Amino acid sequence: MEPRLAYERLLEEGRSKREALYESLKAQILDGGSASGERLPSTRRMAELYGLSRGTVSQVYDMLRAEGYVEAEQGSGTYAAYEAGVLRQGQEREQEPIGPQARSCGSDWFKRLEAASPAALPDAADSLEAAAQRFASGRTDFRLFPAGEWKQALYAAVRQSLERPLEDGGRELTPAGSPELREAIAALLRRERGIHADPANIVVTSGSKQALALLLQTLIGPGERFVMENPGYGGIREAALAAGAEVLGAKIDELGIVPDDWDASLAAVTPNRQFPTGAVLPASRRAELLAWAERRGALLLEDDYDGEFRYTGRPGEPLKAMDAQGRVVYLGSFSRTMYSGLRIGYAVAPPWLVSRLVRAKSFYEPY
Numbered sequence: 001m002e003p004r005l006a007y008e009r010l011l012e013e014g015r016s017k018r019e020a021l022y023e024s025l026k027a028q029i030l031d032g033g034s035a036s037g038e039r040l041p042s043t044r045r046m047a048e049l050y051g052l053s054r055g056t057v058s059q060v061y062d063m064l065r066a067e068g069y070v071e072a073e074q075g076s077g078t079y080a081a082y083e084a085g086v087l088r089q090g091q092e093r094e095q096e097p098i099g100p101q102a103r104s105c106g107s108d109w110f111k112r113l114e115a116a117s118p119a120a121l122p123d124a125a126d127s128l129e130a131a132a133q134r135f136a137s138g139r140t141d142f143r144l145f146p147a148g149e150w151k152q153a154l155y156a157a158v159r160q161s162l163e164r165p166l167e168d169g170g171r172e173l174t175p176a177g178s179p180e181l182r183e184a185i186a187a188l189l190r191r192e193r194g195i196h197a198d199p200a201n202i203v204v205t206s207g208s209k210q211a212l213a214l215l216l217q218t219l220i221g222p223g224e225r226f227v228m229e230n231p232g233y234g235g236i237r238e239a240a241l242a243a244g245a246e247v248l249g250a251k252i253d254e255l256g257i258v259p260d261d262w263d264a265s266l267a268a269v270t271p272n273r274q275f276p277t278g279a280v281l282p283a284s285r286r287a288e289l290l291a292w293a294e295r296r297g298a299l300l301l302e303d304d305y306d307g308e309f310r311y312t313g314r315p316g317e318p319l320k321a322m323d324a325q326g327r328v329v330y331l332g333s334f335s336r337t338m339y340s341g342l343r344i345g346y347a348v349a350p351p352w353l354v355s356r357l358v359r360a361k362s363f364y365e366p367y
Helices: 007-012 019-032 043-052 053-065 108-116 129-137 147-162 180-193 208-219 236-242 281-297 351-364
Strands: 071-074 078-079 204-207 225-230 246-253 265-268 300-305 328-333 347-350
Touching: 007 019, 007 300, 019 043, 019 053, 043 053, 053 071, 078 129, 108 236, 129 204, 180 204, 180 328, 180 347, 204 208, 204 351, 208 328, 208 347, 208 351, 225 236, 236 246, 265 281, 281 300
Parallel strands: 225 246, 225 265, 265 300, 300 328
Antiparallel strands: 071 078, 204 347, 328 347
């Protein structure tokens, strides 16, 4: 492959032909334009490209070889030998944004997000995978996943979808998610969790954390009070602080969250298995939470993050199944029963909230 060099520009700056070729080739190799191991044009071809003598090109190649930028193999050619990404002397690892306020630039939302989870931000030397391994919780053991059956189901679904034409380039899907998937989730909730949800009130999201973030961005503003369990799921706290909320920590004991008359209009709870203690909230306290929500005109975000898991018997009754006033937004996910990389979650919300949630989701994921 013939590299594109800044040879003419360097000539115009007053460099000699040999110097212009040397500097432009060196820059090309340093910047990764000619990867390590990539063959450079022959001296004859390089001379033809830039109107030089072969002797001049040979001198330039010898200079680059002496400095370790290229290697020559007898009878084979000249090859780039510099691993791109190694820092040149005096070169900084990260270019600073231009301007005197470079370090402080950014929106208030991003500053709140960054402050909410400083420990979750990887160091510059960390890989993204290493950072994820260090801070992630609740990873599933994919060795237990029925991969064969899953592939068969995927193939069957693809075949069925190809039997009918896509409408408007596939835009028959609404921001709320696939109608078939929402109907399946409604049937699952009715059978397994005792929740009678209309598919129209289900919004599919990219995992339960996206649902939490969208709900908090939709329902709460800067300075407003938000209740969550202490200790509790860090993702909830992060989303609340990023939204600008004032977080009130609710007390946790051996039974789970201790209800109180919080001065707030929104609370997040994990009644079926408190995170991280594992406590299961008794029915009496669940009733107290619902009474608080009705008295305050508040909403409860029920994060049922792993309600499907149990050793014996049926799982506990969700708070949503007890809700007769439309005060509970139920959040579920398939990240644990399937696998975390699937990234499918959902929210069961009152009709008035569904439209707002769909509007917020469609802003990030236009359809």
